[in-house]
Amino acid sequence: MDALYIEVKGIVQGVGFRPFVYTLALKNKLFGWVNNDDKGVNIHLEGNSPNIKNFLDELKKNPPPLAKIDSISVKNIKIKNYNSFEIIKSETTSNKSTIISPDMAICQECIDDIKNKNNFRYNYALTNCTNCGPRYTIIKTVPYDRANTSMANFEMCDDCKKEYENPTNRRYHAQPVSCQKCGPQITLFDKQNQILATELEAIKEIANKINSGEIVAIKGMGGFHLICDATNDKTLKELRKRKNRPSKPFAVMFKDIEQLKEFAEISIKEQEIILSKEKPITLVKSKKNLLSFEVAPHIDRVGCFVPYTPLHIILFNYLDNPIVATSANLSDEPIIRSKDELLKKLGNVVDFVLDFDREIINACDDSVVQVVNDELMVLRDARGYAPTSLKLDKKIDKKILALGANQKSTIALAFEDNLILSPHIGDLNSLTSMEYFQRTIKTFESFYDFRPELIVCDKHPNYESVKWALNQDIKVVQIQHHYAHVLSTMAEYKLDEEVLAFSFDGTGYGDDGNIWGGEVFLANKRSYKRVNHFKYFRLLGGEKSIKEPKRVALSLLFDTFSLEEILELKIPTVEAFLENEIKLMHTIWQKGLNAPLTSSLGRVFDAIASFSNIVQTQSYEGETGLQIEMAYNNEIKESYSYELIDGIISLEKAIKQIVKDNNKELICSKFINMLVEIVLDISKSYNLPIILTGGVFQNRTLLELITKKLEENKRKYYYSKRVPLNDGGISIGQIYSQS
Template identity: 50%
Template sequence: MIKHFHITVTGVVQGVGFRPFVYRVAKNLGLKGSVSNTATGVKIHIEGPKERIDKFLESLEQKPPPLAKVENIIAKELELAGFETFEIISSDDKNEKVTSVSPDVTLCEACLNEMRDPSNRRYRYPFINCTDCGPRYTITKTVPYDRPNTSMAKFEMCPDCKKEYEDPMNRRYHAQPISCWNCGPKLSLLNNSGNILECDDPIKESAKRLKNGEIVAVKGLGGFHLMCNACDENSVQLLRERKRRPSKPLAIMVKGVKEAKILADFSEIEKEWLTSKERPIVLLKKREGSNLAPSVAPNIDRIGVMLPYTPLHELLFDYIDFPLVATSANLSDEPIIRDSKELIEKLGSVVDAVLDHDRDIVNACDDSVMQVAGSQPLWLRVARGIAPLTFSLKKPIERKIVAVGANQKSTIALGFSDRIVLSPHIGDLNTIEAMDYFERTINTFKNFYDFTPDTIVHDKHPGYETTKWAKEQNSKSKDLGILEVQHHYAHALGVMAEYGLYDEQVVAFCWDGTGYGDDGTIWGGEVMLADAKGFERIATISPFKLIGADRAVKEPRRVALSLLFEIFTLEEILALSLPTVKAFSSSEIKMLYKAWERGINSPKTSSMGRLFDAISSLCGICQRSGFEGESGMLIEAAATVPDAKPYSFNIEDGEIKWQNMVCEIVKNPDQETVASRFLATLIEIVFVIASKYPDKPLLFAGGVFQNRTLIEKILARCKKDGRKFYFPSKVSPNDGAVALGQVWYGINQYII
């Protein structure tokens, strides 16, 4: 029986070699018809014997190309059309745009081998790529993902490249960034004034400068890296001084796994992520005795390591035999820089040279950052190689929803048709440049999908730039619906969205640094009974005051002093031989006591993140924080006591009382003991509360759950007790998933 089916395939199916894959399968099975990209995915007409069409469908579902992510296959039988052959036809972009935009992908093995082959016409070509690798999101202006819609449009293909591009049996068939030495982008080396430096090989000259201790900005897929010799303490210190980044850890790039092993210890799972096609920065255990410069990651037992992910990076390592610092090129609180002109303007005083090229970066995109907790991937930043992320809905929605996220680690999310799309990491929105990047990202995704929102979802915090932006848009158009979601509830919702929880109620532990509470105070140590429609706050950290408000966030000693003020008299505190007390003069303590007592610039908080700060100060681990989350990292590094016993605590009227714990710490402020027992206490708090809801799954969200030791032990206990749990494995537990939670809330307001 000859049949004719119209097949629609949705998901990440463009720019991943899906059409030539379909072509080859159809040809091998002797089927006739056509395949084309559309704004909704891929459209196939297939005609032939029914049993062969069944095999064809089986291949689509079970054996797609390596970069493809098939979400849905819909086949509809039509009348016979009498196709005479099978062909690939041009894209149809008239329909609503819902196809997923593919993330950028690291250089594949086949292209790497060609680049190393002296007989290949792309030998040592720094922009080699094929349908299985190379830039995607960062060069795309809109969908369908065709060359005219990318920044490669200005490079006219030479006859050899065009022949490959038009051959369905070739690995580079419709590889949109296809190019070669004759027709592709060109490298150039600039000085820090923006003038071209004449040299035979810009890569070789850059390597020479790195060897000589210079700082070189290198253009990657989504922006520039600032690079220097990671084993040269003078170079690393110079970079820190010039960039004004005193202590925050710096990521490093190494040539390969062999070189990574010299600097770090890692498991097989960590190795798999290190070498994966996504190539994130992976946080690994520092190896003692390596020659890595101490100031790469001072006082922390972990380093962020990544392998080369572009041909340019691979070629650079041909000339050097040392690891490179590879940190994002940006000013503090500003987004990663994507063109050399802006880099020279802002960082000309930081760099000595710039390795540039003329393939424009349309969409900036930072490196992804992750670590492994047991076997669980724990994402700190979801960006290059991972995002944009797409999540399918159980049924289409009629609304078009945009969620604008939080103020830190900002992302945006769109909800429309049968999907959610989460943007890559945008960053902290503390500057005009960052807000420009935020708006540019919104416009990027509106262009991708011809998307005009009818609903905006935002955080409740009235001071967030995203809240202000949402309300401004609402004031411009009264037809634009607006919803607000409490910050910590949005954290829980983000995990619910990842797992598709529409109805299930969970016990959600939402622990982070800050968030605007429903009572107008600063929340951050919340436990909620929650589902997709609403929540009940069932427990929280007993509130304490932040002396100096925002200043306390940067000075853990102030938070610790506030806890001491709650428990002891001023005279008793002044008599204590405690690291926190020693961090102040007696006159400072007396002055701060008056501010605390009168509530002057001392707002209340229930923040678990600030409790981490306080504990780190009490035992002398950290008195002033050089970057967000430093106290948590240092506590994790110090928690070396096996089977540490929890401190005393009690829960009264929904408040988790920390006072007894602080009294015990004051008696013995040994750093390793305090760090280990504090984490043990948090784990015990989780399971004491969980025991009251034995039939409810547990959910964990918020930046505190980036603590590897904490989450390893909690998840191990869940598995041991047979307790069902939800922990984010595709998105970050931090504020990067707040937009996902917000859009999930919006969607569930309109799903019956």
């Protein structure tokens, strides 16, 4: 007879871990108890040695589907001669470190429940169990008990309580467990906040509104969606007009995978991800002319997902077509959590609102992913994946808070050997966004009784997060933006060695005060040296040039040709300006008036979009990259010329060649091929592992071409997959530099 005390840490609360342990102990004829505390799950185990070994083997190999075990510690203790195995009350310690579970899509068993006419949860739109449903979005603090969630005020009926208290039931201690009788209720409102219908009638009625071309808002797990028929041109044009969103793509929710396949081409891997327990928005190739053109103007990819809540599944029983389901928010603001806020801010956008009275404590957007090299790449880390936890190789002696970047903001925390990344916050360009940013910090501080001893942030003096950091009475360390990109990839793979890193993106504050974005570093965990960068060029009109690719292209022309030569060129960029505008821009360029210097490869993509007449003015970030990728033709093997001179990557020769080509496919293909050659060329000078990071590498075509060539050359390389390689991963990199 042996006795062990076992501590399990990781995502082990709210995922059915204690009933799993209970059932496993009974199966192996073991005695003792299991409980939760602020650090994880504790087990006192007594029994025969072979049975204990079987218990531990199964615990490690087959934990509950939503669990993520980071560590299991086992120590021998004195036998207390228990004669049963029990689940005992949660404990509270002074040191919280249990990892909060992300929200999860509805599981198949709960889908079966809501479709079964003989089940008391038939058609109940807020069904869940320990294997699915809300977690992060309803929790105030740990441990994850009902009293600490937005379900605290809903008293369970006898039927729900019986399941909740039965350790062999999959709803045992599922904190949001409820039913039609005792749980949150669905209500349909008009834009004047008047009640029109409740429960199933409300769902049927909102489906009728969608089918008849109305624009509505429906509450999801982490916030509201704006929803309408994805095949209705007129409605979608109206949504774009009301939302002031000229061409940024909308995500589309399909009834099921069969319907999705009618509208999009998906690989086996893409299907696996779309149907996974996370059910993220997945970028896939769309089939022409089936969805409305207005869903994703001028691009051949569409963000697809399938229903991930019981409400969505019931809704589709009454819908004719797929639906656009885009985050309900004002531009540059976070997703809206409450009906009253939605009516106040988007009352001019929506006609009806479907709400339920379970409060969303922590807003959480939908995750966005794509498949690259037949593997998952997370672009927006949110529902299903976040909060994301990584393990550090060793414990750290201080509590660190990292504040990320200004765009695609996230925060990260490090304590002991835990590194935790928050869900996507958004761009910090408004007062509401900053309030959400600060609220997220407070939320995570509350989860872990966390008080930072060190804050890490960007170097940009005008970032709101930087201003906030410098206003706290806490030590601050500032990390260069592109180096933080490199570190975020190193953190994902726990690298602590010298690397050659290509950090390519749209914008970031450089050490010399210029705007960087096309950088090559020799880097390790503690330091970096800039060994190459794209030659500086001017952003004519500053931030205005980000919206107008023609300005970036014109600046590159000024660097390459005389004003007289430019005025003679018969190319789309020149034709996009009046002659006197070009002359004015030339004066701005010469004098450097509101024309900061940049090395940004993201801006070079903009210029290529102008040269090839894809767009002269863009309406959303990344539009040029998406369209250049769409125009790429893998039959075209040629590339443009470039020069590497004293660490400077000069594109002057390329610009001279580009103005002679007047074919969109040719320009885009030769440009992408040139970038592949630049990476390979520079890599040859260093016998080091290679890192590819920054938003430019979200371009699937570019990344797959480069990685294929690196493999052919037997070069070791890394790029972020689980942590976003765009600015959403910056906070992880900032922390890694101090761990």
